Amino acid sequence: MASLSEEVLLVVKKVRQRKQDGTLYLMAERIAWGPEGKDRFTVSHLYSDIRCQKISPDGKAKIQLQLVLHTGESTTFHFANESTALKDRDAAKELLQQLLPKFKKKANKELEEKNRMLQEDPVLFQLYKDLVVSQVISAEEFWANRLGGVNNAEPAPYNNKQEVGISGAFLADIRPQTDGCNGLRYNLTADIIESIFRTYPAVKQKYSENVPHNLTEKEFWTRFFQSHYFHRDRINTGSQDIFSECAKQDEKGLKSLVTQGVKNPLVDLLSLEDKTLDEGYGISKTLPSTSNAIKSVKESSNSAIIKRFNHHSAMVLAAGSRKGDVPNDQASETSSTDGNSRDSDLFQPPLKKVKLQEAIEYEDLQRENAPKTVALNLKKSDRYAHGPIPLQSQQYTTSQDIINSVNCIRQEMANYKPSLTRVLSSTTATSAVAALSPGGVLMQPVGQQSINQMVPTDIQGELKHLYIAAGELLRHFWSCFPVNTPFLEEKVTKMKTNLERFQMTKLRPFQEKIQRQYLSTNLTGHLEDMFQTAYGKFHIWQTRRMMRKT
Amino acid sequence: DLKNTKLIFDLVLALSEAVPGSIRTAEHFVGFLRRFLEYLKARLRVQHVVQESAPQFLKDIFDKVCIDRKPLRFCAERLQSLLRTLEIADIADFSAVTLISNFATLVSTYSQGFTIIIEPFEDRTPTIANPVLHFSCMDPSIAIKPVFQRFQSVVITSGTLSPLDIYPRILDFRPVTMASFTMTLARTCLCPLIVGRGNDQVALSSKFETREDFAVIRNYGNLLLEMSAIVPDGIVAFFTSYIYMENIVASWYEQGILENIQRNKLIFIETQDAAETSMALEKYQEACENGRGAILLSVARGKVSEGIDFVHHFGRAVIMFGVPYVYTQSRILKARLDYLRDQFQIRENDFLTFDAMRHAAQCVGRAIRGKTDYGLMIFADKRYARADKRGKLPRWIQEHINDGSLNLTVDEAVQLSKHFLRQMAQPFRQEDQLGLSLLTLEQLESEEMLQKISQMAHQT
Secondary structure, eight states, rough: OOTTTEEEEEEEEEEEETTTEEEEEEEEEEEEEETTTOOOOOOOOEEGEEEEEEOOTOOOSSOEEEEEEEEEEEEEEEETTTTHHHHHHHHHHHHHHHHHHTTTTHHHHHHHHHHHOOOOHHHHHHHIIIIIIIIHHHHHHHHHHHHHHHSSSSOOOOOOOOOOOOOTTTTTTGOOOOOSSSSSOOOOHHHHHHHHHHHHHHHHHHHHHTTTTTTTTTHHHHHHHHSSSTTTTTTOOOOOOTTHHHHHHHHHHHHHHHHTOOSOOOTTTTHSOOOOOOOSSOOSSOOGGGGGOOOOOOHHHHHHHHHHHHHHHHHHHHHHHHOOOOOGGTTOOOOTSOOOOOOOOGHHHHHHHHHHHHHHHOOGGGGSOOOOOOOOOHHHHHHGOOOOOOOOOOOOOOOHHHHHHHHHHHHHHHHHOOGGGGHHHHHHHHHHHHSSTSSTTTOOOOOOHHHHSSSOHHHHHHHHHHHOOOHHHHHHHHTTOOOSHHHHHHHHHHHHHHHHHHHHIIHHHHHHHHHTTTOOOOOOHHHHHHHHHHHHHHHHHHHHHHHOOO | OOHHHHHHHHHHHHOOOOOGGGSHHHHHHHHHHHHHHHHHHHHHHSSSSSSEHHHHHHHHHHHHHHHOOOHHOOOOOHHHHHHHHHTOGGGGGHHHHHHHHHHHHHHHSSSSSSSEEESSOOOOOOOEEEEEOEEEEEEEEHHHHHHHHHHHOOOOOOOOOOSSSSHHHHHTTOOSSOOOOOOOOOOOOOOEEEEEOOOOOOOHHHHGGGGHHHHHHHHHHHHHHHHHHOSEEEEEEESSSHHHHHHHHHHHHHHTTTHHHHHEEEEEEEOOOOHHHHHHHHHHHHHHHSSSOOOEEEESHHHHHHHHOOOGGGSSSEEEEESOOOTTTTTHHHHHHHHHHHOOOOHHHHHHHHHHHHHHHHHHGOOOOSSOOOOOEEOOOOOGGGGHHHHSSOHHHTTTTTTTGGEOOOHHHHHHHHHHHHHHHHHHHHHHHHHHTOOOHHHSSSSHHHHHHHHHHHOO
């Protein structure tokens, strides 16, 4: 029964479980049900064991609540109180909804991970079934080597999903709409917000700094749209604008992008410009439109727009090729937040060479590099199965002889006159031909008929599973050698017992089964051999150990 | 570049005269230079534009400060020897003086082919005094003469040398042979289309009168937008001038066209800063490589149009917005046109058209750099359809313009482009090219191939 110290949060009477009337108790740490009149709880589950709860749909006559545990088992409660069943069930559901999240331990994550792995990989699932469910090895041993990934910071091999790229025009989707009374409505979706953060890390930083301490999210975005930062032709950025820093950072980013120069020498305009002899005295090389004094406001806003487009496109490009949002990757060489997504400078000289090489060479004019290979065409592969035949004295015919004999035969064939009196009757001939075709009476199987035609597919499947499972166990076994720690000693002994158990529980029944089906071929010989080798190795190791000890 | 200077001075030394006494000593020479410099400063203090020829200039010098032509001719050489004597390590410090002395030598050596224009202020800012003296060469034959004199055989070759006959006249040489080759193509890999109208039948042109026309700008934008949706990888678009491009980009931005284009491809824009443009170029290539696709907006006669190749997927379509006429209000250009008319009887209009079409051809030619390369060439101006312009395009482009694609609307151009791109996307193996655009050694040496080549060479 419940211990007295447990706090009971909710009691629901007239709840049936497995067709038995009873009462449902929701305690601080567990949920329990006891049958009517009895003192004990027959069903009790800790909240931490419950994975989720389900309720029956509203239209159904039976009002039920189902608890699904992490282990996959489920328990169903039927609320049978005519008048208050729905209310009871909903009350229970609400309470569970509040309680369950509190008890989600980190261990659940592991279970979920295991579950997911088993679901995604059918081979693994089969292996699990063969080894763990049939008790050959324990679950911990099975998961020992596989769950390493969950605890590492490396999500990459388990992250099978591709990241969604950023559309180049994500800011376009926020085109403002007038909402009728002199205001503008901007539609922001979570996707657009994510795009903005990924492309402009400066904005993300501002967001994390200011929300929720200084500004609410709504205020942040309102300010964002109002700021000149958002509008491409930003020339006047007021200093009270929190985004003026973003603008400055963008400027800096663009400058650094430009000064870093380009890797590809064929695109480097600075080296392609004409070197003039004398440009002129007193004439600045850059055209006067770069001096801001003379430029009109419109012109400078135009060039600001253009600059921003280049910068925006560069940022989108960089954000797309950045590998996920890893926060401690600031110093990484392969990604940087100023828009460069290139490899480190170590690779500079070879790239230049490669580009120049590409530009000079024509594929078509290269010599044929590889000599034309002749495909290997084996006609009689049996001959390769035997060793070399000892050289016997043979009669060698010269090629002239061969030519002569061929000519002779040709002549004879040309002069052949059928003597129809000495010909077999047609019936005899056809029966002789039939007997001599494949499958006929006279045709014994000369070569081996391939095994996979003789063995039914389900046996093949089973054999495959056996091999995979045996392989797994043998891998564990063999990886213990050389045995130099006590842990490995234990493991190797355990593995040997596991192997024996496997042989007993899986291999023998399989062998009996195929024997019963009169399959004469020896399908499990190789497996047996592998096991015997393992046992032999173990035996040797054991004797050596005994000798060392004595 | 010292080699260039040497070529010019070879001319001077060919006169085999000694340096005149008035500038032989160093002090005299320096004093001479000072006088010349003061004269130049005085000339720059003008209130209105002055244009004169070299002989007029020399006469004025003689009248004002008694500087004779002969010592002026030896200025550059004298300065070089002075600098050598003084063992000056860093010649760059003396670049200004070198400039003056080179100017002196040039103005006194050539009586024809140069013009001097003094402008007291920039046209755009008439109130700010900013006098500039331009000494420009109007005769290209002077520049290329040293090459012809020094080398026995000179081969001039280019993909955009049309019309061919204008070159011997301008460069003043008699060609031993002139030949024009077309491309031997195993498949038609270029698709020139002349888009003269928008979908609303408004005529498209970069003519000065219609430049600010809202409908024209919108139609141009629509053309680019439609192209960005159907052309894979990279598109390059050329405008006739930087200011024109800026204005159009601003209009497109306001009309929301740029944003719609961005949905399809990223946009990169050439700026007047070479480093920034290089960065944009590299990013453009990166975007073309990784599948996003990109559009590069740049300017005819700019750094990109003259130096950068857009091979294969870097340039699957080139759009020429308008006809790239050079800025015709420039005084230097006017002087040159006058000179060409007077000396070579080349009509002003002909020359301007020739120059514009040459640049247009150069721009669209950026896209095709190899025999397996392919690309669309869109000429977006109704004036391209006229025979006098179309006829000035290189033959290898003209061949593929059929009469049905002379005045297309945007939609029609899009249809043709789609068809062309799908054709080009079919596999094109080496076997398809053998015998046509790719020859084995045996084929090259065969009789009929040699005959074919000599035949083609004689079709000018």
